[in-house]
Amino acid sequence: MSAPATQAALRRTPLYDVHRELGARLIDFGGWEMPVQYSGILEEHRAVRERVGLFDVSHMGEFDVEGPGALAFLQRVTPNDVAKLADGRIHYSAFLTDKGTFVDDLLVYRRAADRYLLVVNAGNTPKDFAWAKDHAGSDVRLADRSADWALIAVQGPKAAALLARTASPDPSDLPYYGFREGEVCGAPALVSRTGYTGEDGFEVYCRPEDSPRLFRELLAAGKADGVLPCGLGARDTLRLEAKMALYGNDIDDTVTAYEADLGWIVKPGKGDFIGRDALLAQKAAGLPRRLVGFEMVDRGIGRHGYPARTAAGAGVVTSGTHSPTLGKPIGLALLPAAATAVGTEFSVEIRGRDAAARVVPTPFYKRRA
């Protein structure tokens, strides 16, 4: 067999010791030493789809955006309409370049008209903060609070029941993409009804020093429900089944928001924002290519970077894996616009062999409730 890669010195979250205790297999994830799995990716994936799973995502970045100019700033530097957010609500958005391509995707939490929390990808935190500062005027206060937050995701149909027993106030009545501050296992925490799995779930922001106790107590409290600690391996198979984009795979500074099929976060009617002109021009001219979901028809798993061949020209697979829920290989690919209709047959080159694939509707999986 070919050998695995070796590792250099890596950053650790406050939950590192807990991962070791639980027997996690740790890998280098963008410079962080993170669990890829504990008991196994397929088992962890199934736990989230059927019961509840816990994820350490403390490596993500968090920025405070405050001041009288905060709303105007966010309206200018993100494509979604921040004015539509109420206190205690969240929306999915991005930092875009002036070409309408991605600096990062992110969540915007509105605490008050002049106080926001942005949650950004782990690998992009320094880049995003520098970019935000570059575009901020003197009426906005930006602070990188990433080191002050640990983050535990609680995901699955039994997540609400688990937090009802351990959090106060009971978050089961939080609307989807709503958040509230309170306590979890007696520790101060901000709880949002968000996630990256396609299931009901919550993300618990707490103090780093409280996080090991919280993680262990949530595992204990969820034992009867069959809770499992889950790693980045399952996180990836879950998000792909739910057709959620991954920065670095499906989106980056070469893909526009429209090409990435994320037009729903672009609100040109709200006023000007970075990338607006480029996006409108691209829409008017017609998109040259688009991100679509596919499944394999021939044997094989089409993975990130594998070339795609269509009747309308070349494309590329941006994400691909074996789907545990569907029991077959699925993926996302950037294909020429003329080859993006559902049902279009194309091929993926897998280690020198052309394997047949087909464009399918997404998401690949949708939760029942």
Next chain:
Amino acid sequence: MNPDDLKYADSHEWVRVEGEVGTIGITDHAQKQLGEIVYLELPEVGHMYDAGDEFGTVESVKAVSELFTPVSGEVVAVNKSAVGEPGIINDDPFGDGWLIKLKLSTDVEIGKLMSADAYGEYVKAEEQEK
């Protein structure tokens, strides 16, 4: 842990020799490294390989790993059940998780492979390097 009647390659494949035929699979250590195997690609009967050639791939959710034959020969059997249910490699890597059988071209290559004890030491040393 590693069966004594097998010989081992440093790329974590094993060979069981019975007369002219060598059965090849991956070790327990290898299947543990991979995690749950979800896909297996094996050659057709009749293919000829030299020792060290790549004869297929084994994939887990996150990784693709090539398979290398420790010995030269012609493929006389392929484990089609494993292709259909690759998880058998995780469950029984030295038994029902076998991959291919070769009619060996020569006797001399076997002598160059590791014994069970030597392979055990090799794996320990590899682990310490990490």
